[in-house]
Amino acid sequence: MQKSLLPLIISSFLIGCNSSSDSAPTPQPSMPQLKVGILPDTQADGYLVAEHAMRAVLEKHLENGVDVVIPVGDLVDKGNRSEFESWVAIAREYKSKGMEFLPLMGNHEESYSFTIDWIDYMSEFIPKDAVHQPKKEWVNYYVKRDNTLLIQISYWELAFAFEWIKQ
Numbered sequence: 001m002q003k004s005l006l007p008l009i010i011s012s013f014l015i016g017c018n019s020s021s022d023s024a025p026t027p028q029p030s031m032p033q034l035k036v037g038i039l040p041d042t043q044a045d046g047y048l049v050a051e052h053a054m055r056a057v058l059e060k061h062l063e064n065g066v067d068v069v070i071p072v073g074d075l076v077d078k079g080n081r082s083e084f085e086s087w088v089a090i091a092r093e094y095k096s097k098g099m100e101f102l103p104l105m106g107n108h109e110e111s112y113s114f115t116i117d118w119i120d121y122m123s124e125f126i127p128k129d130a131v132h133q134p135k136k137e138w139v140n141y142y143v144k145r146d147n148t149l150l151i152q153i154s155y156w157e158l159a160f161a162f163e164w165i166k167q
Contacts, residue, residue: 127143
């Protein structure tokens with residue numbers, strides 16, 4: 001009989017240790033949940049971007065409540081103005097629906113002349129509160145959203161951005 005009482009006594013003691021009638025559990029503060037979506041290469045034929053694919057991805061992001069979209073480079077193929085204008089027209093539609101874009105320059109946008117067009121067309125999508133790498137403004141930058149740091153480093157730029165990132 002003593003053997004069967006011992007587990008009962010121990011379990012009663014443990015249950016009593018875990019309960020407290022005079023203190024409620026402390027609620028944990030809720031952190032905002034930032035939803036980030038990726039927009040892969042949208043390059044197409046050198047005249048326009050892959051419009052249907054771009055819209056399909058952005059629609060899916062919209063349905064899922066994505067806050068920030070990161071186009072991960074190669075937005076255009078040849079880097080000409082008609083491609084940039086095609087991309088910007090679609091992105092503006094979704095920006096007007098509340099999506100924030102943080103474009104990342106890829107190797108298809110990297111030559112000097114493409115970089116000039118990149119800045120002309122993408123600067124409206126890079127947020128005003130972005131912190132830019134000196135001498136690489138509009139190319140390498142970061143932003144803070146809720147509890148998230150989003151660092152955008154262009155194609156081939158990581159080695160040159162290393163010191164800036166460390167700071």
